Amino acid sequence: MTSSTTTAAAKRLIVCGGNGFVGSRICQHAVARGWDVTSISRSGNPVWQSITSSASPPSWAHKVSWERGDLLRPATYASLLQGADYVVHSMGILLEADYKKAVSGQESPITGLKRAFSSTPRPGNPLDRKVRYDDAAAASQDIRPPETKEQLTYENMNRDSAIMLAKVAADAGAKAFAYMSAAGGAPVLPARYIKTKREAEETITREFPAVRGVYIRAPFMYDSSRPITMAMAGMTAGGALFNGITGGVLGGFMGAAGVKPLKADLVAQAVVEALEDESVRGPVEVPQIEDLATRAWRKEML
Template sequence: MEAKRLIVCGGNGFLGSRICKYAVARGWDVTSISRSGEPKWNTVTSSASPPQWARKVTWERADILRPATYAPLLKGADFVVHTMGILLEADYKGVLQGRESPIAGLRKAFSAAPQPGNPLERNVDGKSGDDADADIRPPETKEQLTYENMNRDSAIMLAKRAAAENVSAFVYVSAAGGAPVLPARYLSTKREAESAIASEFPRMRGIFFRPPFLYDSSRPITVGMAAMTGVGALFNGATRGVLGGFMGAAGTKPLKVDVVAEAVVEALGDPAVKGPVEVPEIEELANKSWRKTML
């Protein structure tokens, strides 16, 4: 049987790198796409040296906001995963150059100003539908990483390119119900991406993972934050979810990042899995995958 070919956009990140790891373990042909190529390993694992499995991954560089840079890499793919997004917005060049403070970025994130529609509505590919060189960012957000262009538009355009290549399954890493410390647009853009992908590309099996806060000992800060989130989850359970609407993702049990990564790979390999995948289903998929390795 020919090995499945998987493309992971954001494969050098905290979750994406582990998706690559579990896919390699299944004997799949894995390609990671990111702006920087191979990860800086000390930022995603506990070691600065690349793990052995990383040698079996093809680390490609491309810009998720410019489809022309990654479109050729999707040819022949069976599965595509989108793991990219931002928690907070900022004029990143302005912040780096000292022209804008991170606080200004926060104000933008919580603003109620009208936001651009999704790229399918804006026809960013041009009237002919063949102009893949179009930039996803609308002119007014040219230097801005926004929830719209990172959490929503990049995923929709990746799904469009994947569907054009007859990819059989597409995983979009969304999010559990919104935490109160994040702007409402963080979650709404995630849900908009899910909806657009499901409705616009029905022949492609869309899988929408909704993980809670992710942690791992390789990032000690996430362990402490997970403990705090876990307390919220216990409280939510003890009160039978009375404050669940207020607490959002902070009231959802955190998961180890490897659990979610293993579940993503299991879901891709199971034709029955499609649509939203909530925390209980994520754990079930990870357990199913783990049992397979024990046989």
Template sequence: MSAKKLIVCGGNGFIGSRICKYAVTRGWDVTSISRSGEPKWDTVTASDKPPQWARKVTWERADIMRPATYAPLLKGADFVVHSLGILLEADYKGVLRGQESPIEGLRKAFSAAPQPGNPLDRKVPEGSNQDIRPPETRNQLTYESMNRDSAIMLAKEAARENVAAFAYISAAGGAPVLPARYITTKREAESTIASEFPRMRGVFIRAPFLYDSSRPITIGMAAMTGLGAAFNGFTRGVLGGFMGAAGVKPLKVDIVAEAVVEALGDDKVKGPVELAEIEELANKSWRKTMV
């Protein structure tokens, strides 16, 4: 039986790189797609040297905002993963050039101004090299473009190639410090992918806060999130809606990555995958390695 072929968009990131790792462990043929190709390893692991498994991954460069740059790489794929997203948005070019302050970027993020509809509504043409972002937000990393539109267009291209399953790294919830659009765009992506591409098995991993010792800052943040989860449990979820992901138990990033690979390989897993099922899938995957 030939090896499964997996494409991970954002495969050089914090969780994407680990999804690649666990897929390689299963003997899958793995390709990562990102703007920069292979990761800067000290940003995703504890070392600046590539790990052994990385040699078995094909590191490709493409622009997630221009489907024509990555569409050819999806041919023959069994599974596709979207592991990109942002927590905060800003006019990054303006900030870098000193034309806009980070505070102004945050103000935009919390703005109630109307946001562009998804690219299917805007009828972004297939096969063109057109940027999927509308002109008014072309220079801005927005929740709509990163968390929603890039996933929808990737799913569209995957469905066109008859990919069996599509995994989207979503979120358990928002948080008091984040604009509501952070989580609404995640849920819009889930809903659109499920309804528009029903023949492709959609798997929506609603991950909580992720941590790992290779990123020390995440350890302290996970501890705070863990306290929020404990408080949420003690109060029986009275403030659960307000706290969002800050009230959900954090997980080690490897647990979620392992669960993603297990979910893709299991035809019965479909739709939203919440915290308990993420842990169950990771344990199932771990038990397989012990046999």
């Protein structure tokens, strides 16, 4: 009689937005666990100098499959989710813009700000509009409704792209879906920024109960590879300290500015740990993010 050993198959992770500031770090820490990692983004390969301190890809990057897909066009990425254990949505916008004009540099920041703070009624999410991705007619279908077709809005980027990605993940049989949400709204951002984040969380929980939803309510994130984030983190940390000393007297006003910032790597570690831990579901606030990251760090050190 011969004995044989069975090696457990590596977890398969899909990170939409995996070539970004936080998404790339999620890929890195998943690779460290031996997972099979795929990043999906419009450009495919990252521009490394924009997310790290070097223009050259780090060694771990060669273990990631850098795929192209457009989250606004679900048919372009749906096939890549087949067989995935975990899916992460790590995309969003801080300010709205007319897509074509923003790309060409024709739209001013002032115009984007005016649109962001506008109270004009917005279209419903793609499930309400019955957006499809699984037939020939849907191959070029965009989740943006006609009335905001040329815009990058909070609704289509922060909310609708996440809801549609969660639907595709659920249909593909994924076990867990992590959404990079936010820790409250900062006073400098319009209310719709955080509102669309919460709408995404609520809709995904309600519509896809078979998938374990994990909503990472991250605060401001920083890293030395982006010097501007270090300065902003210092100011945010000051606000968080004041909020703690005063018992949160200005917490409602300060929003995310009253929550201490976290290093981007720490948040990425927490995301990977949360995906693997089946007991983690629903909103994950800053204290739990820190706990998860500590557990992840200990595992990586073993």
